[in-house]
Amino acid sequence: MRVITFGTFDVFHVGHVNILERARACGTELYVGVSSDKLNFSKKDRYPIYSEADRMRIISALSCVDFVFLEESLELKRDYIQQYEADLLVMGDDWQGKFDELSDICQVKYLPRTPSISTTEIIEVVRHK
Ligand code: C2G
Numbered sequence: 516m517r518v519i520t521f522g523t524f525d526v527f528h529v530g531h532v533n534i535l536e537r538a539r540a541c542g543t544e545l546y547v548g549v550s551s552d553k554l555n556f557s558k559k560d561r562y563p564i565y566s567e568a569d570r571m572r573i574i575s576a577l578s579c580v581d582f583v584f585l586e587e588s589l590e591l592k593r594d595y596i597q598q599y600e601a602d603l604l605v606m607g608d609d610w611q612g613k614f615d616e617l618s619d620i621c622q623v624k625y626l627p628r629t630p631s632i633s634t635t636e637i638i639e640v641v642r643h644k
Pocket of ligand 1: 521522523524525530531534548549550586589605606607608609610627628629630631632633
């Protein structure tokens with residue numbers, strides 16, 4: 516079973532590795548869409564700390580990841596799922612319910628986030644040191 520997931524994975528941390536390993540364990544292959552720098556800018560009004568090339572490089576190096584591609588728009592999830600023939604979409608539960616409309620083409624599962632860690636918090640901590 517081919518699993519697909521999406522994310523920015525900026526300033527890679529343990530919450531990211533936890534969700535990727537758990538997503539991979541839901542099937543036999545894991546495909547990861549890494550959000551582009553432009554997509555992040557349009558969403559958050561700032562570019563990620565790490566470039567999309569570096570973020571893709573980090574995700575590609577993980578043993579639980581089989582294939583990495585660039586996610587250029589949030590609205591293209593349906594196309595990516597079809598293009599890569601994914602059977603299951605996994606996302607963290609901060610996205611709970613948000614992708615249920617895709618359940619006509621694949622299974623959709625939300626996994627609990629790792630508590631007390633986020634890229635935003637890491638940036639704040641480092642900024643105030
Ligand atoms: N995550 C987690 N636990 C944390 C932090 C993040 O499980 N403590 C999960 C998120 O739920 C998400 C994945 O890690 O499934 C990537 O998180 P982000 O990098 O914040 O990605 P996001 O901006 O949510 O995704 O199409 C979605 C976009 O790509 C953006």
